[in-house]
Amino acid sequence: MIDDKTLEMVLYLSRLEVSDQQKLNFKNQIGDILNYFDLLKNYDTSDVNPDLGTEVSEQDLRPDQIQKGFSDDDVKSFAIHFEEGHFQVPRILEDFLDNREEE
């Protein structure tokens, strides 16, 4: 079982929010899963190097040549909001601007 503080911390790290019922489910289900992971404690790994999964033995360098990228129209076909060569995002300086207005 994981405690509430850890649950909230990891949800924040994940940039996720879930309902109270889901939090309860998460605590139970993930608690079971973490307990299951304890199987690995049986292995003495003090002298074992971690396996990183991929081994690219030597760096495969490509010639430094300009390649065709996406056109604006290409990007518009999948982007959420794309105008004049930029991805548009919501206003992010709200606190700063609100403070200035108050001043």
Added chain:
Amino acid sequence: MANITDLSLSQIKKELDGNKLSGKEVVLAFKQAYEADQAHKTPLNGYIEFFDDAEKLAEASDARRKNNEARGLEGLPLAIKDNILIQGKIATCGSSILKDFRAPYSSTVVERLKNQGIIPVGRTNMDEFGMGSSCEYSIYGPTRNPMDRNKTPGGSSGGSASVVAGKQAPAALGTETGGSVRLPAAFCGIYGLKPSYGTLSRYGVVAYGSSLDQIGILSRDPDDMALLLEHGVGTDPHDETSAALDFSGVYPLKPKNPKGLKIALPEEFMGEGIDEVIKNKVTAFASWFEKQGATVESIKLPILKSTVAIYYIIAPAEASSNLTRYDGIRYGFRDEKASSLEDLYIKSRSQGFGDEVKRRIFIGNYVLSSGYYDAYYKKAMQVRSILKQEIAKVYENYDLILSPTSPCLPFNLGAKLDDPLAMYLTDICTTFVNLAQIPSLSVPCGTSEEGLPIGIQLIGKQFSEINLLSIAKTWHQEEGLKQ
């Protein structure tokens, strides 16, 4: 001639090359099979979309053939899992967060196959982002098993398995991270190949666990796999882990007699937790090998009991990193009502991802977070090292490992949805193959008394997939075709 939809990919190739069928007739036959099934009271729901342009592409392919410009895979239809990009087509990964995402480029493998004449006929249903073993965690609803529509087809490439076994496509591409091609192939009674890590480029496959992900093939005949591999392999500058393999001339496969082969049968997969009916089939399959002159020996490999734990630390850790890209900024779903940038991230991700994806992102961030990293993630990577060493030792004395593909028969839809750990344990026989980055072929080996399919894996050394397929061809010709 048999119905077109009964033909394997290689049989269709023969008919097309002999001008006995046109590409358009072939595409129409599979489209009609799909449409007929849509009218069923419980449709298979294997396809998310059957492509409107498939017929036109088939007409163009027929014209090319008429002009003597036919290529290696000219006019052959192929279903594609919904996480493998096809330029201009929607690719959702079964997720709300990518519901309207249109691929701006094709994955390397699709591009290579298309350049040889393949016609993508549709995109197939899957567990969201490949995270699931039953093809139920999809915004498009569950896919059903053609052998028994109340059962799951297995996952995550359940849509691909269902359309191939349900005769709505001769073959399909799926993807694997921990068994997502082999498990559905076993549940639906067809062949499922997980090639070695590096055999097929991962470029244009939506990332889940990058040290484990690999495109796989589902079909009703091992020759179909050789045909697709021949044209799909090769280094790719967009994927540094792609291997310099040349499979020219592997199709048609030369059947390999198993005489003299030494085969290891891990006893960990023949004991508690494995369905008796499945164990009996494995024993029968082992006897077939012995009759051919191979030696089958039981071996002890206790680490196999721990591979689900290693896998469910490493895969979610890699997933939690890979899935940070879905932030509502550039593409995918955005919650327009968010009040700040951080709120936008949180709201977009929370509404866009389903519960199982959230659970795995959570586990991934937990095992990577300060204070838990060494105990979980580092530990799992170290035990993965031990696993690889132990598998390498097995191959010093044996040519193949034989094992069930699944510990259980296809289960009822909904049966494991509320118990994630039980769902994860469905992968007990498959995840070690992905962790060790070796190839494995799930071979359909008959059914239980109630007609539920059973699959058995032939597992080889790295890059020995053609050897596995050549052995399977012998079995297919002598036994498989009788079933």
